[in-house]
Amino acid sequence: MKWAPVFSSFVFIGLVTVWELAARSMSELVLPAPSIVFPLLWTELKTGYFTPHLIQTGIEVIAGLFIGSLLGFLLGVFMGEFPWLRSLLSPYVIASQAVPKLALAPLFVLWFGFGMTSKIVITAMICFFPLLENTMTAMQRIDRDKENLFRVLHATRWETFIHLKIPEGLPSIMSGLRVAVVLALVGAVVGEFIGANKGLGAMIIASQGMMDTPLMFAVLILLTVYGMLLYGLVILIEKIVFAKYLYWGERK
Amino acid sequence: MKWAPVFSSFVFIGLVTVWELAARSMSELVLPAPSIVFPLLWTELKTGYFTPHLIQTGIEVIAGLFIGSLLGFLLGVFMGEFPWLRSLLSPYVIASQAVPKLALAPLFVLWFGFGMTSKIVITAMICFFPLLENTMTAMQRIDRDKENLFRVLHATRWETFIHLKIPEGLPSIMSGLRVAVVLALVGAVVGEFIGANKGLGAMIIASQGMMDTPLMFAVLILLTVYGMLLYGLVILIEKIVFAKYLYWGERK
Amino acid sequence: MSGLTIDHISHSYDGGKTVLQGVNYHVGDGEFHCLVGRSGCGKTSFLKIASGLMKAEVGHILLDGQQVLKPIADAGFVFQSPTLLEWKTVLENVLFPIELKRKSTLEEQDRAKALLELMKIEQHTYSFPLQLSGGQQSRVAIARALIKNPQYLFLDEPFAALDAITREELQDDLLALCAHHQMTVLFITHDIAEAIYVADHVLVMEEGKIVHTETIDLPKPRTLDTRYSSRFNELGFVLRQALEGVPVK
């Protein structure tokens, strides 16, 4: 479908046009026009104004994502494997998710200080849940024939896990990861809302204080681009590294 | 395992004890003791102080969850079925997720007013993504033999979808829903952060303003219980309504 | 021209090795054709293409002179694996080709039950597929293929998972059904005796080519006597000869 990217661009241009028109009839404080936001974004990117913030948030996202998805994956594995652990931990897992992180900010600051640690912890906390759920589901949904094969081969729990549950569960786990990367971004930004002077979240707060809505929108666009990059990265990993696990009944 | 609930209770009591001890050595402003929070929670529940807030947030969560998960499911279906739609929409989907909702507050208010609508929209926006991802993955991961069966039966796209993709994808879709219900709660609360005078989110803000940390913790506990109820409900639906779709290779 | 014409079909999967090489064949209306050949020779591929389930890279399929572009409508299929829907009971699986499009009538439900009886799995009417033995599952798949009383039948080793006796009983039942409804059948089997017993014509495939066709001139209906006739043995010998000699892939 060669016209797909063309169509995509049209949609994009259409949306930006609608935005532009909507913004014309409105105060810049509420909705700045793309004709203001994009040039601002561009110049500030060139001047390097965004660079330290991008790096800061980037580090937090990467670190938080790493810790969070590792944790989510591991917890998912264990909670999937051991029903008693599942019933033991799930209340706390749900608590960790249902409680808004912003409300816990003072405690985070108390425990982890004002530095990057608390942001990373929040990021990790926000992004670990989808991975946990999907991994847990994947762990439990195993073809019984294959399970028999592994029993017959005297596979240990660990071997069954590595050679059967992981490969079979990969599509599900990866879709959890796709959700996680995007949530990680939100996590880092929300973390920076609380007590940061660097990072895209801090920029949003600062821009709000200055009522600099165009700047805020520029940051939001950066966030979107970041999200798309991370999401694309996961899909890339999936396509390149894990391709052979993504069979569907038959290879075409 | 009859001792599992016993063990669970021990863990719970242990955690509460640690919390109590930690709180003893600390100002109530920082960390209120459970011996203060729980009685407060209980009396305020009895006086009905929480009732309107619980109802408000409850309505927002239910409505937002309904809209969000329906949307997530439908978008997941279509984006799973039509690759061009996937590449067309995914940037906007990612944008909708990567952008912190708090930052967009004024726009939400502009578009959806101060009332419940804007909170419901935020809730829906936050909870639709995991369902979308998991549905999308489920749509694509279909046993080719079964697909052949459906082709041979001249099943329309819709019939294949209803009779094959949905049943086969249910475990994955349900795990997306489990993430969604918990996120919906956060969504409603964050929506109420923006500017509400009712609801658990508004209570958190108010309790912070009053520096009434015990009240805030009581609300956080309510949120956790809410989350557990919603999560439990999904599991119940899964167990009762969808049990027959949750086969794993062989019935034991 | 009536019947199913396979017109110069060639195919390879994903541009790999050619698995069908310029196959021409004709299946007349109401005829019963058996396809035999060594494992991996291309039988399943041939059946999938002939039935319109898969598109051949080269060539085309004609049904009564019309080009076949999607799976033939009025046809019953049995794939090499039973392919049952695990979340439906046996009865629901058998009725599924009907229920996919509309509610089934009481008569159809009775018919489904009758088919299950014919397949000797009436005891498992309300079981789920994963509670069945391998052979039971394949019998459910056969019942499902027959539920709509199709004009055409495409069967890929339907009896492979069955014991000798059940298999022979079902052969007779299938023949009776086909005769009664004048069905046109393409049947893959790896059992030469079975092929001779049920077929009007047997075609032998080797490395993606039809290397031999044999018209089975045994009297109909086939009975136990057929199996012990000398012509039966003769035909068996001929077909074995046709099958042998070429290394299996």
Added chain:
Amino acid sequence: MSGLTIDHISHSYDGGKTVLQGVNYHVGDGEFHCLVGRSGCGKTSFLKIASGLMKAEVGHILLDGQQVLKPIADAGFVFQSPTLLEWKTVLENVLFPIELKRKSTLEEQDRAKALLELMKIEQHTYSFPLQLSGGQQSRVAIARALIKNPQYLFLDEPFAALDAITREELQDDLLALCAHHQMTVLFITHDIAEAIYVADHVLVMEEGKIVHTETIDLPKPRTLDTRYSSRFNELGFVLRQALEGVPVK
């Protein structure tokens, strides 16, 4: 007592109908036993229990006098469905029983390739399972069962998806291998001729009971002549008799 003793086994799935009813049996060391019976009579269940894969509700299994509580260690298994790992190549699947525990040696890799050659699928060494035909998949599963040169073999209709000729070739190959390694084999088949050709003892199962056992007194090694001997036909007749008469479940 050496060998595999099946001691008064009864079983039902999920408290449903009894599928095995007080089965006693003994498989001596180095013996080749064939299990035949109508579809759904309990063969697979028997094999799973005898091999330690499944626990019987009642009774127990002894191997050389020791109770069997988990799948017998030094055994090769072929299940009724090929059960290959779709994300591994054919070669990797065959080597998998080894690679699960440690890296395979070059010799083992060569052995795997030799087995694939024996199974006549050496052309597909680097294919993925879903690129194989049904019969090719089941041959990979057989190669996998043999890779560790096991002392015991539990085979559930291993040749069901194969054509007559390949099947006969593999029967010979299997017999040669078993004789060479003195393997103890429990083999399910629905082909009476196959049972007689390969087995030392044939047991006939009916509705969860062993209703007949037959020692196959044909000379060894079995050859083409065996198939045409009159004793072969006689045994075939006896076993058919034992199998028939009881309605299939």
Added chain:
Amino acid sequence: NQGNHSEEGSEDEKARKLRMASWSQPITEQINLLAEEKSYFKDQQIELEFIPGAGGGDAIKNIASGKADIAFTDPGSLFAALDKGEKLVVLYDIYPQNVFNIVSLQANQLTKPQDLKGKTIGVYSLSSGTRQNLLVMLHHAGLSEEDVTIVETGVLNFAPLMQGRVDATAATDTGLATGIAKGLEDVNVMEVKDHFNYSSDLFVVTEDTYEQKKEEILAFLEGYRKSVKWMMDQPEEAAALAVKYAIDGKDEAHNLAIIELRNASALPSTGDDKQLGVIDLPNLQEAADLYFELGLIEHKLDLTTIVPSEFIAKK
């Protein structure tokens, strides 16, 4: 007979709707805006809708987007919006007395702004009035942002102070009162108003609204003045009503303390309570100039065109 009155009003002339966007939720200190049963606005044929917000910026954005008519906002947000070219009109000085302060534990021995040099100071958030006022205070002590470390602590800003995570924290008078009520003790307080006393909150409208709804706005201001008088005269009644109307009004005694603080800050700098809400333009201009100097806004603002002369305090 009050009820009577309002019924009459609705018959004569249908109540004019006016939406007021606040920087906060409906809280105790704004009880005069909330206590419907006192009908100060109904008496002016105004049907007042309270629109909650999360910060002074929200209030301004809500009037800018036309979702509200009047903003209850802080000078910082006002200046920032003016700085961005927004056309606004300032009508009323809600709290002419600055309410911000710097709180530290006595143990830290921080008594004058100069002592803050090199210290870590908490603010609600980088976009909040606490930071802006901290900068004002530092400026008056000859210090700048570089001389201290500012960290965000969120609303529960006394917790890190008590934990020793910060040396001092910027707060408001009501915040401090609440903190003390919650167990904060032995603190030193430096008040911003002792160094530079300028407004804490103002009523602001857009130029368009001012032109189109001048009548209603004036009526609203009249009603507001009356309600403030009531709050000053009957603080106990106000405190009691806050229990019902304010989201944070659980504790009546504490409500009273809050209300009294607000009553004090609502007094005009002239000290004349007949002149409630009058704007001290030179003072506000000085604040705007200082915000510019501090880098909080980019342009020098001229407020003379922003404040209609009728709202300016006559010397």
